Amino acid sequence: MTRTPTNTSSTSSTSPTASPAASPAASAARDGFTVRRIPQTAPRIISADEAWHGEQPYAQDALALDFFGARDDEEFGRQPTRTSQLPDPAPLVGQLAQAIMEVVSGQRPAPQLIRHTAPTIYSVIARQAMVAGRRREPGPRRPAIVRRVRVCEPADGIIEACAVVVSHGRVRALALRLEGLDGRWLVTALTIG
Numbered sequence: 706m707t708r709t710p711t712n713t714s715s716t717s718s719t720s721p722t723a724s725p726a727a728s729p730a731a732s733a734a735r736d737g738f739t740v741r742r743i744p745q746t747a748p749r750i751i752s753a754d755e756a757w758h759g760e761q762p763y764a765q766d767a768l769a770l771d772f773f774g775a776r777d778d779e780e781f782g783r784q785p786t787r788t789s790q791l792p793d794p795a796p797l798v799g800q801l802a803q804a805i806m807e808v809v810s811g812q813r814p815a816p817q818l819i820r821h822t823a824p825t826i827y828s829v830i831a832r833q834a835m836v837a838g839r840r841r842e843p844g845p846r847r848p849a850i851v852r853r854v855r856v857c858e859p860a861d862g863i864i865e866a867c868a869v870v871v872s873h874g875r876v877r878a879l880a881l882r883l884e885g886l887d888g889r890w891l892v893t894a895l896t897i898g
Contacts, residue, residue, distance in 0.1 A: 785862050786885035794864045794883060797890055799851045802868035802879045805830060806849035809897065810872060811837035822892045829895070846873060864890065 801821060807813035808830055815831040822830065849872040856866045862885035870877050882894035 783886040783891075786888050787862050788858060788864075788885060790888065791862075791885045791890060794866065794890055795854055795856050798856060798864075798866040798868060798881060798883070799854045801881065801892060802854070802870050803849050803851050805879065805895070805897070806870050806872045806877065809833045809837060810846070810849070812846060812848065821890070822895075826892050826895050849873075852876075 801818075804813060804818060808815050808818055811834060813834075815827070815834045818830060819827050849870050851868055851870050853869040854866060855868075856864055858864055864881075864883040866881045866883065868879045868881070870879060878898040880894075880896040880898070881892055883890040884893050885891075
């Protein structure tokens with residue numbers, strides 16, 4: 706089988722698109738594409754002197770702050786609750802007094818009171834429980850017994866109470882201040898005598 710040579714020069718000279726003068730942009734435009742140059746994005750090169758003594762950018766000296774405006778605590782902090790919207794505090798005071806005495810004597814874990822006490826009160830009770838746990842003698846111990854509870858309401862949503870508790874053969878007194886916050890009673894002050 707023999708091949709017949711093809712004349713490439715005759716076909717290239719008759720084709721109008723194969724001329725060397727045709728630019729790539731023209732052929733791309735004919736094909737439906739547009740070729741555009743990439744913009745220069747690199748910063749201008751400057752000398753060290755120009756960088757040191759150049760124009761300073763604008764900076765505001767001080768901001769106007771309102772220190773006496775609305776605080777986040779007022780909107781997102783604990784919200785007071787009225788006494789009429791809370792349960793009767795007398796049984797709660799008795800339960801809290803017994804639980805506090807058991808925590809302080811090392812018979813009950815302190816985290817059981819975290820929901821019912823303010824953070825400062827809880828830290829004091831937890832510290833006393835840790836000390837009591839170190840010096841606690843092994844063996845069974847009798848739980849604390851609440852003998853008497855007195856409750857008064859000096860203001861709406863605030864309860865001041867005292868309780869007499871017998872714990873390990875000792876009679877002890879507790880003074881508590883409960884405040885209605887976020888729909889529940891919270892111990893905000895505590896004294897153990």
